[in-house]
Amino acid sequence: MTEHGTRLDQMRAQAPLVHNITNYVAMNIMANVLLAAGASPAMVHAHAEVSEFAGLAQALTVNIGTADPDWVKAMEMAAQVMAEAGRPWVLDPVGVGATRFRQEACAGLVALRPTIIRGNASEILALAGTAATGRGADAADSVAAAEDAAQALAQRSGAVVAVSGPEDFVTDGQQAFRVANGHALMPRITALGCSLNGIIAAFAAVGLALPATVSALAYYGLAGEQAGARADGPGSFQPAFLDALYNMTPQALDTGAQVQAA
Numbered sequence: 289m290t291e292h293g294t295r296l297d298q299m300r301a302q303a304p305l306v307h308n309i310t311n312y313v314a315m316n317i318m319a320n321v322l323l324a325a326g327a328s329p330a331m332v333h334a335h336a337e338v339s340e341f342a343g344l345a346q347a348l349t350v351n352i353g354t355a356d357p358d359w360v361k362a363m364e365m366a367a368q369v370m371a372e373a374g375r376p377w378v379l380d381p382v383g384v385g386a387t388r389f390r391q392e393a394c395a396g397l398v399a400l401r402p403t404i405i406r407g408n409a410s411e412i413l414a415l416a417g418t419a420a421t422g423r424g425a426d427a428a429d430s431v432a433a434a435e436d437a438a439q440a441l442a443q444r445s446g447a448v449v450a451v452s453g454p455e456d457f458v459t460d461g462q463q464a465f466r467v468a469n470g471h472a473l474m475p476r477i478t479a480l481g482c483s484l485n486g487i488i489a490a491f492a493a494v495g496l497a498l499p500a501t502v503s504a505l506a507y508y509g510l511a512g513e514q515a516g517a518r519a520d521g522p523g524s525f526q527p528a529f530l531d532a533l534y535n536m537t538p539q540a541l542d543t544g545a546q547v548q549a550a
C-alpha cells in the first residue's frame with residue numbers, strides 16, 4: 289500500500305494555501321506545522337477581508353478555542369465561501385461542552401456543513417449531544433466511548449468526523465478507520481490538535497475527505513512517534529516534531545502508518 293505516501297507527495301507538490309481562523313494559543317505552532325509539512329498557512333479573520341481571502345485558499349480551518357461573536361461571524365463568512373466553491377473546510381469544536389456560547393457557535397457552524405469535524409473524544413461526544421466529561425480544551429473521555437457519537441454526528445452533519453486520541457477514529461458515517469500512530473507526549477503540548485486540523489485541510493485540498501483525513505492522521509501521528517523517540521519531554525518534543533514533519537518521506541509514511549478498517 290502506497291496511498292498515504294502518495295497523498296503526502298501530492299500535498300507537497302501542490303503546497304495548498306490553507307486559510308485558518310484559529311485560536312491565539314494555536315496560531316504560531318499551527319503555522320509552523322503547516323510550513324514544516326509543505327503547505328502554505330495564513331491566519332486571517334477580519335470581517336473586512338475574510339471572505340475575499342477565503343476565495344484565494346484551497347482549504348479552510350475554523351477553531352472556536354478563543355473565539356468571540358465577531359470571530360464566529362468571520363468563520364461563518366469564510367465557510368460560506370468554501371461551501372459555494374466546493375472546497376474543503378475543517379471545524380474544530382474546542383471545548384464545546386464547556387459553555388453555551390461554544391455550543392451555539394458550533395451548532396451554527398455545523399449547520400453550514402463542514403467537510404470534516406475534528407475534535408478530541410470529549411468534544412465529539414458533546415457536539416453529538418452525548419454526556420461528556422472533558423474539562424475546557426482537554427479530553428477526559430476515551431476515543432472508544434466517542435465512536436458511536438462520531439458515527440451519529442457524521443450521519444447527521446454530512447461531515448467526516450475524526451476523534452483524536454491515543455488511537456484516532458475516523459468515519460463518514462458509513463466506513464470507519466482507526467489510526468494507531470501517535471506518542472504520549474503529543475497531548476502534553478498545547479494546540480497540537482488545532483495544528484492537526486491544518487494538516488487534515490491540506491490533505492483534503494488535494495483528495496477526498498475520508499482518505500485524506502486518514503492519511504493526515506497517520507502522517508501526523510508517525511511524525512509524533514519519531515519526535516517522541518528523540519525528545520526528553522514536551523520542550524524538546526516540539527522542535528523534533530517540526531523536523532519529523534519536514535523530513536518524513538512517502539516511503540517512511542507507508543511503512544509506519546498503522547491504519548485499520550474499523
Ligand SMILES: Nc1ncnc2c1ncn2[C@@H]1O[C@H](COP(=O)(O)OP(=O)(O)OP(=O)(O)O)[C@@H](O)[C@H]1O
Nearest residue numbers: 408452453454470471472474475478479480481482
Ligand atoms: N495518548 C496519546 N498517545 C498517542 N497519541 C496521542 C495521544 N493523545 C493524543 N495523541 C495524538 O495527538 C494529536 C492531537 O490530538 P489531541 O486529541 O491531543 O487533540 P486536542 O485535544 O484537540 O489538542 P489541543 O486542544 O491541545 O489542540 C493527534 O494526532 C492524536 O493522535
Ligand SMILES: Cc1ncsc1CCO
Nearest residue numbers: 311313353354382425479
Ligand atoms: C489551551 C487553549 N485554550 C483555549 S484554546 C486552547 C488551545 C488548545 O485547544
Ligand SMILES: [Mg+2]
Nearest residue numbers: 382408481482
Ligand atoms: Mg482541541
